[in-house]
Structures are given as structure tokens and as C-alpha cells.
Amino acid sequence: MPVTGVETLVYGVNDIEECVTFFTDFGLTLHDRTEACARFRLDEGSHVELRHIDDPTLPETILQDTGVREVIWGVDTEESLEALVKGLETDRKVLHDNDGTVHFHSDDGLAFGLRVFTRKKVVYSPDPVNAPGHVNRLNVSRKWKTRARPKTINHVVFAVPDFVKSYRFFEERLGFRLTEYQLFCGIYLRCDGANDHHNLFFLDQNMAGAPGYPAFHHANFGVEDIDEMMVGANYxxxxxxxxxxxxxxxxxxxxxxxxxxxxxxxxxxxxxxDSDYIDDNYVPREWDALFGLQSWMGLLPDFLKNAEPEWHAKHITKGFPDHIRTKADLPEDGKIA
Ligand SMILES: [Fe+2]
Incomplete structure (x- = not known):
């Protein structure tokens, strides 16, 4: 029943025009625009949709503030979609649009949708990397770029009250795979039909950098290499x-x-x-939160200036123990491996 990744991020925003300018500068291509909605399309065929936060077509959600209000996940076939919907309809309301899209709420009250989607393969050709004695580019320069043009939506992140409960729903009802567990911080998940390291991250809403209540956190867009990333950042x-x-x-x-x-x-x-790509042979790990957060950073924030985080990363060979259904079931030190 493969879910293949994000098909559309539906945002509720205060100022559609300002957000159009932002995403255009970021490198996305505006596909269509009406008074109520601006829609960007990426090369892989996925979308960013911007609506006013008061737009009555946006679904109910526990999320506060503006940001992504609904994620429409792409599903590989009609048969896969039917199987997923059949499972969801056993204990919740599923709304069916005329175009075949379905909408539902997860156990934690976030709004999601499913839609049959044929993801287009995107083409990248990152410049080979040189090191002394390991020359992959001889008499050849790296590409010169003027702008970033993201071609994929890689993942989306929400701050939630109970990241274990949120994870369980996606694993058991939509076939997502556990990728990593960051101690006390959150859980990374991958769609069963994707090889991205993760497509979804549930972050504890009380972590530093999270708002203390349920909210959209960020979305990740894929570029070719470090040069495209930094040229885009400079722009x-x-x-x-x-x-x-x-x-x-x-x-x-x-x-x-x-x-x-x-x-x-x-x-x-x-x-x-330059992310890791993985499949079902990958063995998830649990991580010290700050150790997992970064290998290095351009400007070290205050919370990392004074001490090295604990070098803790341990494989979770048997997944999450069955009795851990909510955050409250975690051991006191948070460790399960
Ligand atoms: Fe991210």
C-alpha cells in the first residue's frame, strides 16, 4: 500500500501575496493563481498550496498559528488508496472529494489527505567531489549557479503533544516506517513507498525551538548539492x-x-x-537529541557552545517495544535500545 511522499502541502497564511514572493525567491515556480489560492508545482509534480488562514475550505486541525494545515500524501495506485481508506473508515470519518482525494484526521487531531499520484523522476547530476589523491574532477570546474530551484518536497515537520502516539498512528494505519528516535525530542518516519531518510518528523511541542503547543514546524525542499543550497541561501x-x-x-x-x-x-x-537514502534494510537508531541534531553548524548556537553533546547513537534492532504507545510510556531516561 505504498504512500510515496508529500503530494501537496496546504498552507493557511495571513498574507498570500507575501508568501508567493517568498516561495518565488526560494526557487519554486508558481503554477496557478486565483484570488483565494496560489499553487506552486515542483518538478516531481508535488505542490505547495497557499490559502488564507480563514479560508473555509481548510480542514479543522489541532494545529495553532499559520503554516501547513493539511498534508496530502501521494499514493501509488487506486488499489493502494482503496486499501488505506478501507482501514481508516473503520474508526473515523473520511471525506471523499470528486477528484478522488480523501481527507481524514489522525489520532492526534492533525488533518491529512491521500491522493493517487504519479511522482515524476527528477534528474540531478551533482558535481563530483575532489580530495587529494582522489580526483573526480580533473581540469573541470564545478557548475556555476545563480539561483536554487528545489525539485522535491522531502519532508514535513509538526510539533505535537505526544510524538509516540502520532508515530504509532502513521506506522499502524498508513504503513510508515520508523527511521530514527531522538531522545525526548521526536520520531522520524519514512513512507513505505519512498527512500528518503524521512518524510515526516513529529517533534515534541515542548522542545527548544518548538512553540509549546501543536503547530507546523518546517518543510524541507530538495536541491542538488551544497552549491545550489548556498547560492539559494545567498539569494x-x-x-x-x-x-x-x-x-x-x-x-x-x-x-x-x-x-x-x-x-x-x-x-x-x-x-x-546530500541526505542519506534508505530502504527496509535500514536499522533505526535512538540518538542523543543534540548529538543527532548536528555534525557541525555554520554558527554554533548558544545551546551548543559550552559543551559537546553526549555521543549516543544506538541501533533499535527490535523497533519500539509494544507497550510504548504514548510519550508517558517511555522510560525515565528516554532510552529504549
Ligand atoms: Fe528538516
């Missing part, structure tokens, strides 16, 4: 947009390079590249 900076809390660096979890920007939609956007 955004020149256009007056502000870096996000973590700025630029490399996550240790997923190995991905990142640059965050604050976004007028609410929450942040992230340029992402």
Missing part, C-alpha cells in the same frame, strides 16, 4: 529574508546538509541536500 539573504534558528549546517541524523529560513507562512523552510 534569499539579498532579498531580505531571515535565516532560521539553526542557519546552515549538517544534521548527523540523516547526514543531510541544511539551511533554514523563517517563512511568512509561519514556521520555516529548509533547503536540503
Amino acid at each position: 534569499m539573504s539579498r532579498r531580505g529574508w531571515t535565516y532560521g534558528m539553526l542557519g546552515t549546517g549538517r544534521h548527523r541524523i540523516s547526514s543531510a546538509l541544511f539551511t533554514y529560513f523563517r517563512c511568512p507562512t509561519g514556521g520555516e523552510v529548509e533547503y536540503g541536500t
